[in-house]
Amino acid sequence: MKKKEVAGYMDSKENEKPMLILRDIHKFYGTNEVLKGVSLEVKKGELVTFVGPSGCGKTTLLRLIGGFTDISSGDIILDGQRINDLPPNLRDTRICFQNYALFPHMTVAENVGYGLKINKWPKDKTAARVRELLEMVELEAFGDRMIDKLSGGQQQRVAFARALSLEPKVLLLDEPLSNLDANLRLVMREEIRKLQERLHITTVFVTHDQFEAMAISDRLVVMKDGRIEQVGSPIEIYEKPANEFIAGFVGYVNFMDGRIASIDEKTRDAVIATEYGKIAITLGQDDVKTGDEVLMVIRPESVNILLDCGGNRQNVLCGSLKSYMYAGSIAKCTVTIGDRTMIIDQYNPRDAQHFKHAEQVEVEIPRSVHLLKKKK
Ligand SMILES: Nc1ncnc2c1ncn2[C@@H]1O[C@H](COP(=O)(O)OP(=O)(O)OP(=O)(O)O)[C@@H](O)[C@H]1O
Ligand SMILES: [Mg+2]
CATH class of the missing domain: 2.40.50.100 (RNA polymerase II/Efflux pump adaptor protein, barrel-sandwich hybrid domain)
Structure with a gap:
């Protein structure tokens, strides 16, 4: 992706300040407790990845942060503000789903500009911003293409550009690469990481691929059965796992x-x-x-x-x-x-x-x- 900066992200020098705080989060579906007291602070510009076996609560946690699922108890603090009760569109978060959830009846440019349109951006400003985003993900020549005429990797880039369009404070990525073949997956994970670092955007990433997690993250959060088992840099988790489960999970x-x-x-x-x-x-x-x-x-x-x-x-x-x-x-x-x-x-x-x-x-x-x- 190109070295073009997107306004807003590079201004802050408050790197050490937590951008996102999860405080003792519990989530019940009926009587089934699927998150059992999850607490974590994510620094501004950090890429934190949740890993863990299927069903351990990763997607549920992302949905709670994004506002798509109600929290049972606990607090979500975004940039100093408690956002528990805000609807998704009023949160400064954007989620990118595994299946991209792109609008098939719209062009690439319309998809990328969707959030801007909903937020009533003027047409000329929207067009300029969409151009900027498409350039950033190297799809400037594809603005008029329909979504179903794109490859998997290109669709992934459109989803990424759309998620970034309104400059969210936190980007939430749920298995964003799992639909791609192995080679493209490697390329895209590098691209995502480079762009994330350049934009300095706080990112919560979810994957069940432990190698992808180690390669892309500042910190890993290993989850099991609704609880955090260990938080640390990929090297710490790999070399100093806290228990047998973690040791066996990462390699x-x-x-x-x-x-x-x-x-x-x-x-x-x-x-x-x-x-x-x-x-x-x-x-x-x-x-x-x-x-x-x-x-x-x-x-x-x-x-x-x-x-x-x-x-x-x-x-x-x-x-x-x-x-x-x-x-x-x-x-x-x-x-x-x-x-x-x-x-x-x-x-x-x-x-x-x-x-x-x-x-x-x-x-x-x-x-x-x-x-x-x-x-x-
Ligand atoms: N809407 C729902 N209603 C009831 N139970 C749910 C709902 N969504 C998820 N669950 C349950 O919550 C638990 C956690 O699910 P979640 O989707 O968060 O897991 P995950 O870690 O993302 O797994 P995977 O790696 O398979 O995507 C699972 O036991 C799941 O069956
Ligand atoms: Mg999931």
């Missing part, structure tokens, strides 16, 4: 049981006793202590896999290679260690021909593993 994870045998308080070096031997790590967290029963969170790409199983080296366990799936830039390995199965991603698999026939392998556990304290 694959191998778990290994252990007990913290010792912690050197100065260096934060720790030793984990496991049934396969001792693992030395460097603790990157302070919520565990010596004696705690823990689960080690071992990501497939963090493990080194080596041929043979000879010497007795630190953090190296002996395993049997059960499968080796070579796919060019990566090989997916399944290794059993005792009665535990581990999935290992081997990048740049240069020794593939040897691994294909290997039986015994060495598996090197990294020092950087994250620990989850087991509940007693």
Whole structure:
């Protein structure tokens, strides 16, 4: 999309001020409580993504923010104003639905200018604004086209331009890319992110695609069953998940049981006793202590896999290679260690021909593993 600014968005320097506050939001459908006390602050210009399994309440939350569904209790504060009781058209929010909800009997320009017309903008000002928006999403040549004569990606851009037409304070995007094929999805997510950053528009994004969420967001909000499980940057969520559910939700994870045998308080070096031997790590967290029963969170790409199983080296366990799936830039390995199965991603698999026939392998556990304290 082009580097043309849209008036209004770049003025504010109050980046740290929360643009949107959700305070203890509950939502009942009949007796079914689908949001169970959701609280969050979203800063101006931030892109926050809600992820979570189907039915956990993501769309319901977006609809509440946009005013399309009544809130049962709690507060929604937009730019300092409580908006609980305002109808959608009086809220400074715009929602972009998964199916785009474009008007099929209107042209691209009419779709983009719809909100302006409803708000009684003068014709010449509307035309100029629509031109500006179409340029921004690189559809300036498509103004007179009917919606059904556009590709999926182009329709997505029209929906995006329409949502931005009245310069909402918060943009709400519910699975905006899910109707696109995989390649276009990648392109569009980059475009959305670039435009969002350039316009500095506060955005709440919903997706069930954890990779899309990690790639596009300033912060992720992981939801489960109507509650927020963890809020953090994509790196925090991936590397320091708060619990097993989150660890398993953002990418694959191998778990290994252990007990913290010792912690050197100065260096934060720790030793984990496991049934396969001792693992030395460097603790990157302070919520565990010596004696705690823990689960080690071992990501497939963090493990080194080596041929043979000879010497007795630190953090190296002996395993049997059960499968080796070579796919060019990566090989997916399944290794059993005792009665535990581990999935290992081997990048740049240069020794593939040897691994294909290997039986015994060495598996090197990294020092950087994250620990989850087991509940007693
Ligand atoms: N209008 C409604 N009436 C009754 N129950 C509803 C209504 N809308 C949603 N629900 C229920 O609320 C829960 C949350 O639904 P929601 O659509 O918010 O989930 P979601 O996280 O967006 O899921 P998905 O990833 O499948 O889109 C679900 O159990 C759903 O069945
Ligand atoms: Mg949904």
